[in-house]
Amino acid sequence: MNFNRCYQKKLIVIFLLVLILAPGNKKIFAASLPYSPKNMPSYSLNRTTYVPLLLVCDNYAISWEWDPIGKVVILKKNGLEARLKVGSYRAYANGKITNLEKPPLFHNGVVVVPISFTEKTIDKIFKEQSLSTPFARFEPISAKEKRYVVSTVVIDPGHGGRDPGAIGRSGLREKDVVLEIAKELKRQLEQYGINAILTRDNDAFIPLGRRAIVANNLKATFFISVHANSSRSKNAKGFEVYCLSDATDDSTRALAAAENASLKYEEESFDDSHTKNLDAIVCDIEFTENRKESKELASSICNSVLDKLAVRKRGVKGAGFYVLKGARMPAVLIEIGFVSNKEEASSLSSTYYKKKLTEALVDGILNYKREYEKTNGFTE
Structure with missing residues (x-):
């Protein structure tokens, strides 16, 4: 699905404003937006359909943090945590590494992920509660x-x-x-x-x-x-x-x-x-x-x-x-x-x-x- 340049520029501006308004690695808790993987803005990159990760997070009410030094996005929801590195075929969650079909990428200044990520990986990370999944439950360590x-x-x-x-x-x-x-x-x-x-x-x-x-x-x-x-x-x-x-x-x-x-x-x-x-x-x-x-x-x-x-x-x-x-x-x-x-x-x-x-x-x-x-x- 192709969208005009004007829409892409608006999306980039929104993304940059969010980063500017979030000091350091401030957590951004998503509001519910009327998007689904099928009607999100999409881009064809390397013969793969990609969608903006920001909108994926909004759609699934996932909080996120951005590490600009490591180019890592940290996703959190319901006590579970996952980390994605731009350009890497691997994702990391609480000591576990799993392979991705395609890596997250930068496109027009925005982090984008394959549409398969929204349809498969999101469910594994944040909806399956079993400890047998590749992403173990994140438990904070007690100060004691x-x-x-x-x-x-x-x-x-x-x-x-x-x-x-x-x-x-x-x-x-x-x-x-x-x-x-x-x-x-x-x-x-x-x-x-x-x-x-x-x-x-x-x-x-x-x-x-x-x-x-x-x-x-x-x-x-x-x-x-x-x-x-x-x-x-x-x-x-x-x-x-x-x-x-x-x-x-x-x-x-x-x-x-x-x-x-x-x-x-x-x-x-x-x-x-x-x-x-x-x-x-x-x-x-x-x-x-x-x-x-x-x-x-x-x-x-x-x-x-x-x-x-x-x-x-x-x-x-x-x-x-x-x-x-x-x-x-x-x-x-x-x-x-x-x-x-x-x-x-x-x-x-x-x-x-x-x-x-x-x-x-x-x-x-x-x-x-x-x-x-x-x-x-x-x-x-």
């Missing part, structure tokens, strides 16, 4: 369970062994300086009653994928990977923190490629069972709340360092760091400075500076720890 007490933090000193990481003009090696920072970070966190675990405590080579597995097996609350930066430009310097996401510019893509280059030192990456499940793990990361929490942890650490040390602000960014992809908890990668910069290499060689830097890192972690525990893990 104290699942959101920050008890264990896994600290990951980057590189090691046959992988030196970046090497500065003075000969300062990334693998050495980040190990020293990580050990001091562990010592200071333990003074505050936090169980801090290192992925390596000596000059050992640890495959990238196994570093996050350590955190997962320990059921750590946070995963913090510590690295040092490098650049062809001797003037490049500053402190920055990364979360897992698609890189948005050439410099972040280059940095991710440099850090991911550790893969070339691996004789084998994952075991067979892990390789088979890698896509499911990455999908799990994309759909969980950890993306938001990771960004907030990164911001807290970055702000603390900038408040306490005279370093150049490079901010919080996103990139596809391999070491973060398997982590099933808020995870960040810290770039403590540039070993390629004469001034910062000198600072990173100073015991006094490294202690002060670590103190700032600890303050950032503790600041977010208080917020994380106070809000029971949901920091909206």
Whole structure:
């Protein structure tokens, strides 16, 4: 069914107004509208009939939230919850992943879903009450369970062994300086009653994928990977923190490629069972709340360092760091400075500076720890 351009423009305006009037990830509870899957505006995309997801939600009285960073739509109704990622053939609900016939897409600025989604998947998600369905009932966790007490933090000193990481003009090696920072970070966190675990405590080579597995097996609350930066430009310097996401510019893509280059030192990456499940793990990361929490942890650490040390602000960014992809908890990668910069290499060689830097890192972690525990893990 084809509709004129005027109608399409009106639909886009309505959709944008709703987003503008909804601060952050505000829940939008739908009013009943006179639409059914058969008479909704539709679009033929890739030989499939698509309809606007917004109108589907309105028609079925489903509340929704939009995560613009992850391009994820969160649908909620009657205690059930589902997450759809634009472009993904998989949907996620309370720990379960199911395949879709066709993925949600962007079309004319609007999220659209296949008409088969309204006729099949909606019923499975929100009308079948049996726990045997692919979408389990969503039960909120009681605060009395104290699942959101920050008890264990896994600290990951980057590189090691046959992988030196970046090497500065003075000969300062990334693998050495980040190990020293990580050990001091562990010592200071333990003074505050936090169980801090290192992925390596000596000059050992640890495959990238196994570093996050350590955190997962320990059921750590946070995963913090510590690295040092490098650049062809001797003037490049500053402190920055990364979360897992698609890189948005050439410099972040280059940095991710440099850090991911550790893969070339691996004789084998994952075991067979892990390789088979890698896509499911990455999908799990994309759909969980950890993306938001990771960004907030990164911001807290970055702000603390900038408040306490005279370093150049490079901010919080996103990139596809391999070491973060398997982590099933808020995870960040810290770039403590540039070993390629004469001034910062000198600072990173100073015991006094490294202690002060670590103190700032600890303050950032503790600041977010208080917020994380106070809000029971949901920091909206």
